[in-house]
Amino acid sequence: MTNVEIGLTGLAVLIILIGLRVPIAIALFSVPFAGIYAMFGWRPALGALKVIPYDFAASWELSSIPMFLLMGYLAYHTGITAGLFDAARVWLARLPGGLAIASIFGASGFAAVTGSSVATAAAMGKIAVPEMQRHGYDPRLSTGTVAAAGTIGALIPPSILLILYGIIAEVPINKLFLGGAGVGLLSAFAYVLVVIIWVKLRPDVAPRSDESHTMRERLTMLRKVLPALLLAFMVFGGLFAGLFTPTEAGAVGAALCTLIAAGQRKLTMRNFRISVGEAFATTSALLFIVIGANLLARFVALSGVDAYIADVVAAVSSSTVLFLLGIVTIYLVLGMFLEPTGAMIITLPIVLPVASTLGVNELWFGIFLAKILEVGMITPPIGLNVFVLKNVVDRSISLGTIFKGTTWFLVADMLVLVTIVLVPAFVLLLPGLL
Amino acid sequence: MRFIVSLIDPATFVLAIVAGLAVVAMMVQVSLDVVMDVLFGTPVPATLTLVAGYYMPLITFLPLAFVERLESHISVEVMTQFFPARGQKHLHGWIFLFCCIVCGMLTYATWIEAVDKFHIGSFSIERGIKIVNWPVRFAAPAGYGLLCLLFLLKFIAYLAGASMHPDTRNRLDIFKNDGGPNE
Amino acid sequence: AGPVVAKDLRYAVGLPESSYNFDAAVAFSEELAETTDLDVKVFGMSLLGLNEIPGGIRDGLADIGYTLFPYFPAEFSELNLPANLSMLATSGTPAQNAGPAMIGASMEYIMLNCPDCQEQLKSLNTVYLSGGAAVDYGLVCNTPVRSIEDIAGKRVRTGTPDMGRFIEYYGGTQVALSGNEIYDALSTGNVDCSTNSPENLTGLRYIEVVDSITHLMPGSMFSGLGTANMNRDTWAGLTEDERRAVMEAGGRLALNAWEILKERNEAGLAAMEDEGKEVIQISEDDKAKITAFVEQDYPVVTAQFAEQYGLENVEAKAEMIKGLVEKWKGLTNEVDGADIQAFSDLYVQEIYSKIDTSTYGLE
Ligand code: NA
Ligand code: NA
Numbered sequence: 001m002t003n004v005e006i007g008l009t010g011l012a013v014l015i016i017l018i019g020l021r022v023p024i025a026i027a028l029f030s031v032p033f034a035g036i037y038a039m040f041g042w043r044p045a046l047g048a049l050k051v052i053p054y055d056f057a058a059s060w061e062l063s064s065i066p067m068f069l070l071m072g073y074l075a076y077h078t079g080i081t082a083g084l085f086d087a088a089r090v091w092l093a094r095l096p097g098g099l100a101i102a103s104i105f106g107a108s109g110f111a112a113v114t115g116s117s118v119a120t121a122a123a124m125g126k127i128a129v130p131e132m133q134r135h136g137y138d139p140r141l142s143t144g145t146v147a148a149a150g151t152i153g154a155l156i157p158p159s160i161l162l163i164l165y166g167i168i169a170e171v172p173i174n175k176l177f178l179g180g181a182g183v184g185l186l187s188a189f190a191y192v193l194v195v196i197i198w199v200k201l202r203p204d205v206a207p208r209s210d211e212s213h214t215m216r217e218r219l220t221m222l223r224k225v226l227p228a229l230l231l232a233f234m235v236f237g238g239l240f241a242g243l244f245t246p247t248e249a250g251a252v253g254a255a256l257c258t259l260i261a262a263g264q265r266k267l268t269m270r271n272f273r274i275s276v277g278e279a280f281a282t283t284s285a286l287l288f289i290v291i292g293a294n295l296l297a298r299f300v301a302l303s304g305v306d307a308y309i310a311d312v313v314a315a316v317s318s319s320t321v322l323f324l325l326g327i328v329t330i331y332l333v334l335g336m337f338l339e340p341t342g343a344m345i346i347t348l349p350i351v352l353p354v355a356s357t358l359g360v361n362e363l364w365f366g367i368f369l370a371k372i373l374e375v376g377m378i379t380p381p382i383g384l385n386v387f388v389l390k391n392v393v394d395r396s397i398s399l400g401t402i403f404k405g406t407t408w409f410l411v412a413d414m415l416v417l418v419t420i421v422l423v424p425a426f427v428l429l430l431p432g433l434l
Numbered sequence: 435m436r437f438i439v440s441l442i443d444p445a446t447f448v449l450a451i452v453a454g455l456a457v458v459a460m461m462v463q464v465s466l467d468v469v470m471d472v473l474f475g476t477p478v479p480a481t482l483t484l485v486a487g488y489y490m491p492l493i494t495f496l497p498l499a500f501v502e503r504l505e506s507h508i509s510v511e512v513m514t515q516f517f518p519a520r521g522q523k524h525l526h527g528w529i530f531l532f533c534c535i536v537c538g539m540l541t542y543a544t545w546i547e548a549v550d551k552f553h554i555g556s557f558s559i560e561r562g563i564k565i566v567n568w569p570v571r572f573a574a575p576a577g578y579g580l581l582c583l584l585f586l587l588k589f590i591a592y593l594a595g596a597s598m599h600p601d602t603r604n605r606l607d608i609f610k611n612d613g614g615p616n617e
Numbered sequence: 618a619g620p621v622v623a624k625d626l627r628y629a630v631g632l633p634e635s636s637y638n639f640d641a642a643v644a645f646s647e648e649l650a651e652t653t654d655l656d657v658k659v660f661g662m663s664l665l666g667l668n669e670i671p672g673g674i675r676d677g678l679a680d681i682g683y684t685l686f687p688y689f690p691a692e693f694s695e696l697n698l699p700a701n702l703s704m705l706a707t708s709g710t711p712a713q714n715a716g717p718a719m720i721g722a723s724m725e726y727i728m729l730n731c732p733d734c735q736e737q738l739k740s741l742n743t744v745y746l747s748g749g750a751a752v753d754y755g756l757v758c759n760t761p762v763r764s765i766e767d768i769a770g771k772r773v774r775t776g777t778p779d780m781g782r783f784i785e786y787y788g789g790t791q792v793a794l795s796g797n798e799i800y801d802a803l804s805t806g807n808v809d810c811s812t813n814s815p816e817n818l819t820g821l822r823y824i825e826v827v828d829s830i831t832h833l834m835p836g837s838m839f840s841g842l843g844t845a846n847m848n849r850d851t852w853a854g855l856t857e858d859e860r861r862a863v864m865e866a867g868g869r870l871a872l873n874a875w876e877i878l879k880e881r882n883e884a885g886l887a888a889m890e891d892e893g894k895e896v897i898q899i900s901e902d903d904k905a906k907i908t909a910f911v912e913q914d915y916p917v918v919t920a921q922f923a924e925q926y927g928l929e930n931v932e933a934k935a936e937m938i939k940g941l942v943e944k945w946k947g948l949t950n951e952v953d954g955a956d957i958q959a960f961s962d963l964y965v966q967e968i969y970s971k972i973d974t975s976t977y978g979l980e
Contacts, residue, residue: 020525023507026533029540040677047676049543051669054574057494060486060795066457066493067464158801166822168633173800174825242805244468245798251464258461273454277609280453284497284577285506291494298678301663302627348634387508399508475772475790482793547672554740555927556691561781561791564925 003039007303010035014296018381025285028292028382032299039302048298053291060247061160065119066283067250071257072123072392073275078261080231081127083224090213090221096199097206099135100145101192103128107149108188109232111156117340117377118290119250121150121385122282125392138205139397141198144405147385148191148413151374154340155184158246161340161373165366168348172363175431179367182430183420187371190412198408227260282391289387297343306347309333310354320358324421327351328372335376343373367427368420375413378406438587439503445580446503447605449496454609456492460485483560487567495577499584503606527592530585537582544574624859626657626851629679631667636820637881638683638844641874645845648866653859657681671846675742680851683749686841687777692741693841694926695734698934699723700841701918703750704779705942707836708908711950716750716875717960718949719840722941723748724868725968728977730937733929735978744852744978747867749842750875751814753833753882754780758810759803761829761895765903771809774799776839780812782917783835786910803827812837815885816878824888829895832886835907836899844871852978860974868964872957915939 001009010031017027029049037045056062075081084106092098107124111117124146132142154161157177166173199206213221235253238244244252261267300306309330330351334343348369355365377385386402393402420426464485467478501507517525548571557566591597628646630639639661646657665673670682671689686693686700699722706712706719727734727745738745754776756762762771769788775781781791792808802808804826811823815832818824845867852860889896915935923931948967952959 018509020529021509022529023509023533025507026536030532030536033536033539036678044677046539046543046546047672047678049540050547050676051665051672051678053540054491054544054547054571055666055668055672057491057574058486058570059490060482061797063460063464063485063490066490067461070457070461160797163797163800167820168635170635170819170822172825173822174804238468240805242802242807243472245794245802245805245807247795247798248464248468251461252468254461255465273608274610276454276457277450280450280457280493280497281501281504281506281609283493284453284495285501285508287494288498288501289508298664301660302678306663390508391506395506471792475770477790477792480793482795486795554691556689557925559690559778559925560793562778562921 001038003303004305004308006035006038007300007305007308010299010303011305015381024382024387025288025292028289028296032292032295035299035303048295052295052298056291056294057287062287064247064250065122065286066279067254068119068123069126069282069392070275070279071250071254072126073278074254074257074261074272075228075231076126076130077271077275078257078264078266080227080257080261080264080266082131083226084127084228087221087225090218094208096203096208097137097141097195099128099132099137100141100195100199100206103132103145104149104188104191104195107146108152108156108184109236111153111184117150117153117374118286118384118388120153121147121377122286122388122392124150125389126278129389129393133394136207139393139401140405141195141205142405143386143389143393143397143402144407144409145191145195147378147383147389147402147406148194148409149188150385150388151377151413152184152187154374155180155187155367155370157181159370161344161370162366164341164344165348165370168344169352169362169366171366172431175363176366178430178433179363179427180370182426183367183371183416186419186426187413187416190416191409194408194412227264231256231260278392282388285391286384286388289382290384293382293384306334310347310351320360323354323358323360324368327369328417331369331372331376332379335373336379336382340370340373340376343376344369361424361428363431364420364424364427368417371413371417371420375410375417378403378410438591439584442499442580442583442587443503443606446499446584449576449580450500450606450609453493453496453500456489456496460489460493480560480563480565483558483565483567487558487565488570491570491573495573498577499580500606500609502581502584504610523592527589530589530592534582534585534589537578537585540578541575541582544571544578548572548575624655624854626655626680627664627678628657628659629665629670629673629682630659630661631665631670631683632662634661636661637816637877638874640877641844641870642683644873645866645870648869649862652866653862655855655859655863671741671743674846674848677848677850679848681845681847682843684743684843684846686843687839690926693737694922694928695731695737696727696745696843697841697926698918698922698928698931699726699938700777700839701779701922702915702935702938702942703840704783704835704837704907704911704914705939706840706946707838708904708911710943710946712946714949714952714954714960715946716752716838716879717872717952717963718942718945719838720748720750720871720875721945721949721960721964721967722938723840724964725941725945726938728968729971730941731934738978739849742849743843744847744849745843746845746847746864747843747871748840749844749871751839751842751878752875753814753879754812754835754837754839755815756810756831756834757803757813757818757823757827758829758831759806759827760809761897762810762831762834763897764900765834765906772807774802774808774811776812777837777841779914779918780835780837782914783837783907783910784812786914787906799823800826814878814882815889816881818885819888820881820885824885824892824894827894829897830886830889831897831899833899834897834903835910836904842871844874847978849978857974860977861969864972864974865961865965865969868969869957869961872960872964876955876957 014031088102110120129142162176166176390399467481471477551568551571556568642659649655673679674682686696706715712718771789772792773784773789774792774794919931919935922928
């Protein structure tokens with residue numbers, strides 16, 4: 001077998017293993033190991049296991065994941081977020097799917113702090129999903145909303161993905177950030193529409209509150225929101241004032257959350273312990289998969305499958321439209337298996353030259369790419385946002401339910417992609433003002 | 435099976451406790467670092483190195499068996515739900531063996547690397563301070579190794595016809611959540 | 618002898634394809650394609666990250682790789698000593714071409730005069746074939762540093778320990794940040810300055826978020842590099858002619874990288890001026906102060922390598938490096954700055970011709 005054949009076989013075996021209910025992380029570790037063994041022998045295969053998992057985990061940037069998770073769990077278990085959602089319920093009672101819409105806005109705010117969509121999905125999953133469950137929302141709606149809204153995390157700045165693109169493609173990062181903000185907001189808007197339409201068509205998925213509230217009640221509710229607002233204000237404020245970096249924001253946020261809860265006398269040894277336990281267990285389960293996915297990306301690069309797929313696409317793309325269609329296809333396929341940074345690193349060197357030959361605007365292309373790659377976060381079989389949600393929400397909600405919940409949001413994502421192809425101004429307008 | 439699992443649960447518990455301490459230490463140190471830096475211009479020494487080289491590996495690797503005890507390692511149940519129940523049970527049992535082998539490889543590989551780093555005496559240097567980091571290398575084989583053992587026990591339980599999902603109340607429960615927010 | 622079959626080799630750069638190191642690696646691959654039957658495939662970041670490269674080379678995931686020694690203070694403790702003394706090349710006796718001088722001194726030290734280095738490389742299943750130098754570090758700032766006194770009170774991110782000590786010596790605070798965070802940190806004002814080559818202004822796009830660069834403050838370089846570290850088994854599998862070709866191409870790889878960097882540094886400074894941002898030139902007064910710093914820093918380095926890195930005979934090793942730096946300043950000062958071939962000839966004459974390719978990296 002040629003290396004490309006080994007690579008393609010490996011991907012097929014991976015799908016079978018996952019289909020047979022092998023834990024995803026185990027499947028992700030086994031395929032690259034066997035594949036590298038088949039291509040280069042025992043020592044490189046073992047070497048990949050010796051070097052990559054540890055060096056990947058020993059990372060300062062990844063530390064934002066346990067910290068944002070801890071903040072999310074603490075906010076949830078100490079009831080800080082419950083206040084927020086009580087208020088949202090009272091204020092948005094008349095709006096169909098009000099809580100789901102509130103979580104999309106919440107996720108957009110969170111996205112502005114974290115550089116990654118996983119961290120956004122993790123924190124919002126813990127904060128928003130249980131509250132929606134409590135108010136009788138269909139689990140498909142509640143989890144689908146948050147999984148999709150999480151993808152905004154890597155579009156709205158700061159974004160590790162866009163920084164990486166800017167450096168590789170030599171495009172101004174601050175312009176990418178503005179373009180990303182535009183598409184992030186467009187996506188948020190599209191998700192809100194999905195929620196509204198979904199709830200209009202099937203009112204039972206989001207029971208509307210029949211309570212009526214006096215203005216006085218509403219204002220009282222606002223007081224319950226103060227701790228959450230204080231937390232958000234301090235985290236955002238500190239970030240924009242340059243007091244700490246996005247990575248540090250998670251830790252500072254968790255610490256502030258602890259202090260606020262203690263100040264409200266809602267912090268107990270028990271809820272602190274449980275929050276810590278859930279933070280490390282979720283981090284560990286998630287990174288087990290992410291490291292496996294990272295290993296898979298090396299295998300894909302070593303086997304040359306990435307170049308092979310790109311060649312096939314380049315051969316059929318004689319026009320810009322065909323090229324973009326090809327790109328969407330490649331990245332939807334790659335996005336099924338790879339996480340966005342891995343997919344970007346291995347494919348950009350191949351795809352970028354074709355794009356510039358065809359005269360595609362590189363700034364626009366970066367945002368377009370980031371958007372498709374983020375779509376991969378919620379597509380099966382490897383949808384990291386969906387996995388992280390599976391881990392943070394009630395265990396009665398199955399993975400299938402969450403994937404089903406994301407379906408309509410995927411449709412919205414496709415429409416967003418079409419929109420930015422037809423009206424590039426959604427991407428280019430804000431950066432143009434710079 | 436309950437008996438066998440009770441043999442390794444203490445180890446699972448100890449590793450989970452260490453991971454928990456790492457989470458708390460990370461939160462405290464990074465926050466202190468920010469506060470000291472903003473107020474006095476003197477950041478806490480070696481924060482970046484400790485977070486990347488100590489806390490993150492501990493949090494990543496040590497809880498792996500704990501997560502498996504809670505059955506929170508993620509898998510997809512789309513296809514197999516159409517299999518007959520008996521077939522599902524056998525498939526499930528043999529998958530434990532597969533998992534055990536993969537984790538065994540990971541344990542072996544990371545163990546060799548950890549021993550190698552121990553002999554080298556690996557360390558890092560941040561702002562002139564030397565921080566020895568080889569001990570944390572052993573978190574990887576410890577985490578993978580215990581997970582490997584747990585999968586092996588589950589496979590043995592399958593062969594013996596015992597329950598593969600022993601759920602006994604034990605000390606692991608201190609990290610478990612059994613309800614909503616406690617307001 | 619069997620039929621001639623092209624040998625496929627994998628070179629891991631660990632940096633984006635837009636980096637100058639990648640361009641230099643491609644030139645290295647092209648040269649070997651012409652002179653040998655070796656087919657070198659160059660990988661950017663997709664094969665191995667910078668922190669994975671030595672392990673990847675050791676186990677044969679990559680055959681050749683770009684290795685940053687300071688990332689691995691224990692593993693490459695011996696090779697880090699010349700790297701930590703690289704300010705010797707940019708201070709004291711004037712050097713017209715500090716980069717090629719330091720590369721030459723490092724290579725002569727590591728390949729011909731440091732059995733402990735070779736022992737260490739062997740334990741990592743690695744052969745060292747060439748050095749490297751990222752030159753002309755300055756202070757990239759969002760609050761300008763116009764003279765050395767302005768460093769006091771500034772929060773500065775530094776890439777190497779010697780520059781870190783320089784900042785603290787003049788009253789600044791070293792801030793520890795990972796490379797990915799520098800852009801954001803400069804943008805929010807979390808740090809005031811970062812020590813970088815002017816190339817990074819455009820290459821890493823810092824130009825978008827900073828107001829000034831203090832060129833050549835401290836003017837130091839990053840020389841803890843093995844630009845063509847090779848897996849020993851791969852090396853052993855080459856013919857002697859191939860070994861010599863790879864080795865000498867490695868030296869040119871280091872020089873090409875240096876030359877491309879010099880050009881990009883010029884372009885980075887020009888871009889700053891085009892943007893109407895400040896390019897501050899360092900004064901003679903400050904140059905003297907940098908030399909004073911380097912002199913008092915020398916015993917600090919030797920003490921650190923004896924106590925923390927655990928090296929033996931540090932004094933003797935450092936003295937030898939110091940002597941080699943002086944020697945190479947003299948040799949390279951004779952060469953016109955643009956003449957890569959002349960530098961390459963010097964490396965062959967002084968170093969590579971003295972290497973026995975039937976034994977080097979094999980026993
Ligand atoms: Na973001
Ligand atoms: Na996916």
